[in-house]
Amino acid sequence: MLAVQGLSRRFGGLHAVADVSFTVPVGQTLGIIGPNGAGKSTLINLVTGHLRPSAGRVEVAGQDLTGARPWTVAKAGVARTFQIVKPFRGMTVRENVAIGLLYGRQGMRRMTAALTAADEVLDRVGLAGKAAATPGELTITDARRLEFAKALALRPRLLLLDEVMAGLRHTEIDPSLELIHRLKAEGMTIIAVEHVMKAILSISDRVLVLHQGRVLTDGAPRDVLSDPRVIEAYLGHRYARREQ
Amino acid sequence: MTSERGEAAAVPGLTRRADAGRDEVPDGGAARHGGKAPPSAASTRSPVTQRAWLPWAVGGLVLAACFGLQSQLYAGQERTVATVFMFVGLAQAWNLIGGYTGYACFGQVVFFGLGGYTTAALMAHAHVSFWLALPASGLLAAIWAALIGLPLLPLKGHYFAVATLGVAEGTREVVTNLPSLTGGGAGISIPTVGADATTGYLGNDGFYVLFLLLAAVSVLVVAIVSASKLGFALRAINQDEDAAASLGVHTTRTKVSVFALSGFLTGLLGAAYGFQQVTIFPARLFDVNFTVLMVIMVIIGGSGTVVGPVIGAAFLQFVSEYLRQHFTEAHPFILGAIVIVAVILLPQGVVSYAGSAWRNRDFSLLDNIRKYRL
Numbered sequence: 001m002l003a004v005q006g007l008s009r010r011f012g013g014l015h016a017v018a019d020v021s022f023t024v025p026v027g028q029t030l031g032i033i034g035p036n037g038a039g040k041s042t043l044i045n046l047v048t049g050h051l052r053p054s055a056g057r058v059e060v061a062g063q064d065l066t067g068a069r070p071w072t073v074a075k076a077g078v079a080r081t082f083q084i085v086k087p088f089r090g091m092t093v094r095e096n097v098a099i100g101l102l103y104g105r106q107g108m109r110r111m112t113a114a115l116t117a118a119d120e121v122l123d124r125v126g127l128a129g130k131a132a133a134t135p136g137e138l139t140i141t142d143a144r145r146l147e148f149a150k151a152l153a154l155r156p157r158l159l160l161l162d163e164v165m166a167g168l169r170h171t172e173i174d175p176s177l178e179l180i181h182r183l184k185a186e187g188m189t190i191i192a193v194e195h196v197m198k199a200i201l202s203i204s205d206r207v208l209v210l211h212q213g214r215v216l217t218d219g220a221p222r223d224v225l226s227d228p229r230v231i232e233a234y235l236g237h238r239y240a241r242r243e244q
Numbered sequence: 245m246t247s248e249r250g251e252a253a254a255v256p257g258l259t260r261r262a263d264a265g266r267d268e269v270p271d272g273g274a275a276r277h278g279g280k281a282p283p284s285a286a287s288t289r290s291p292v293t294q295r296a297w298l299p300w301a302v303g304g305l306v307l308a309a310c311f312g313l314q315s316q317l318y319a320g321q322e323r324t325v326a327t328v329f330m331f332v333g334l335a336q337a338w339n340l341i342g343g344y345t346g347y348a349c350f351g352q353v354v355f356f357g358l359g360g361y362t363t364a365a366l367m368a369h370a371h372v373s374f375w376l377a378l379p380a381s382g383l384l385a386a387i388w389a390a391l392i393g394l395p396l397l398p399l400k401g402h403y404f405a406v407a408t409l410g411v412a413e414g415t416r417e418v419v420t421n422l423p424s425l426t427g428g429g430a431g432i433s434i435p436t437v438g439a440d441a442t443t444g445y446l447g448n449d450g451f452y453v454l455f456l457l458l459a460a461v462s463v464l465v466v467a468i469v470s471a472s473k474l475g476f477a478l479r480a481i482n483q484d485e486d487a488a489a490s491l492g493v494h495t496t497r498t499k500v501s502v503f504a505l506s507g508f509l510t511g512l513l514g515a516a517y518g519f520q521q522v523t524i525f526p527a528r529l530f531d532v533n534f535t536v537l538m539v540i541m542v543i544i545g546g547s548g549t550v551v552g553p554v555i556g557a558a559f560l561q562f563v564s565e566y567l568r569q570h571f572t573e574a575h576p577f578i579l580g581a582i583v584i585v586a587v588i589l590l591p592q593g594v595v596s597y598a599g600s601a602w603r604n605r606d607f608s609l610l611d612n613i614r615k616y617r618l
Contacts, residue, residue, distance in 0.1 A: 048490060069496075070489035079490075086487035088480050090548075099480050102473050103492035111473060150491060 007056030031204030079156035087135030100153030329455035335553035343547030346482030351408030359514025374443035385511025416530035546593025
């Protein structure tokens with residue numbers, strides 16, 4: 001589904017992402033972890049077109065999307081969530097979701113049809129009762145759900161989740177996990193950047209570790225997390241002890 | 245912020261208050277940063293279909309009333325009302341780019357001036373009928389908007405405002421320095437009588453109808469855009485451009501097209517104004533005051549709404565005219581004071597205030613000020 005070849009991005013002298021290559025087959029969920037500043041968000045932004053790569057190649061389902069603008073990437077079926085939720089605050093929840101239906105891969109033309117279809121998407125993420133609310137009235141959990149709904153409105157083939165669990169408490173994580181598992185069951189290809197290990201272990205088929213912009217290791221979640229290099233360098237001794 | 249919300253959720257009493265506060269904060273934030281008020285919640289909250297004909301019916305009635313009003317006015321009053329119509333059109337044009345899209349253009353007068361000069365040059369030099377010069381003026385203004393929009397619309401906030409201001413001043417200088425085409429600083433006259441006249445002067449009655457129709461077209465365009473898919477994209481860009489782009493909105497194309505549309509409407513009004521004035525000068529047609537008035541009218545009325553700029557333009561223009569006649573000396577001073585008070589009391593504009601006041605059954609202006617933390 002996604003093939004990334006030698007992707008690099010420099011900010012001045014800093015190699016935020018350096019020569020990163022990996023592929024994600026259809027239906028797989030790839031977890032990306034790494035310490036702060038490892039280049040995880042930059043990598044997501046390079047794939048979604050919010051940043052242009054200095055070098056390398058991005059391909060989605062055989063379509064070359066290197067350096068494509070965000071709307072082109074969205075229309076190609078790649079949806080993303082943002083680390084900080086980005087609702088349209090002056091619109092209702094329903095209207096927030098309608099945007100993706102109107103302008104995404106489906107490209108609906110009629111407002112009324114898009115608003116009706118938005119209700120179906122909201123139902124999928126468990127926000128059906130909040131369709132007429134404004135984003136400011138939502139709880140933090142519901143705000144995350146809205147972020148999911150907006151992404152799903154694009155009818156994506158590939159879903160990029162940028163720290164969707166950040167700032168959630170343990171009990172608040174479960175609904176999001178359940179939703180991701182449901183999407184996995186439907187065959188969605190997912191890339192999840194995440195700090196919450198419980199989440200990574202729960203959803204990932206495979207984990208890739210970034211460090212200083214480079215791929216450190218890439219493999220099955222348990223193997224990667226027990227890799228001494230990963231524990232020492234990125235997760236620190238405290239996490240290593242807790243795991244044992 | 246995250247943990248705050250989490251804690252508030254644990255205490256029922258707190259939750260309600262936190263929610264009430266949060267509801268208004270984004271609006272306040274938007275309004276304080278250059279009048280980027282969101283669309284009135286009244287129009288976005290209600291279901292789309294119910295009583296959708298009502299605004300159109302009211303609009304039609306107002307239009308018919310304006311036609312009927314004409315015969316009841318003295319010549320001076322007719323001119324005043326025609327000017328109000330012109331400003332309704334101008335405010336609506338600015339509303340598209342500044343209100344809906346959130347790009348405060350401080351050089352909007354450039355399209356007005358270009359429209360006036362295109363019409364003057366076409367009628368004086370090329371002997372073209374006004375009715376051909378009018379659309380040509382709009383078109384040229386639209387092309388200029390698209391050309392300057394491509395490099396300027398990636399700029400945000402103050403940078404866009406300052407850059408467009410610079411373009412307007414620069415364009416005025418260019419027009420001033422092309423005397424063979426524009427008459428330079430001495431101005432250019434449109435032949436309105438005799439053999440040279442391509443279209444006879446329309447007179448008070450004619451310009452009243454012309455400005456009324458142009459205002460009606462502007463309101464209609466904004467109403468259609470507002471209810472359409474495009475209007476949604478504009479609001480999305482206004483509220484979060486990155487999120488809009490990641491949901492498939494081609495932000496560059498959308499912004500440039502709406503800027504061109506805004507320029508087109510402004511150009512039409514400039515053409516009509518130029519013809520009405522007969523002799524035009526760069527200092528007058530490119531006067532920055534036109535831009536300032538458009539901005540104030542939209543903000544007072546309610547930016548990003550269909551009705552707001554109409555109310556803002558009518559209010560400001562009538563008050564200004566009244567003060568000019570009754571307080572010749574102190575007129576600018578009093579008008580300035582009124583604008584300041586209006587913006588302090590109603591930072592989100594009359595229409596948005598009325599909408600939220602009606603919903604919350606809270607008509608206190610003090611509460612309104614507090615809500616926007618001014």
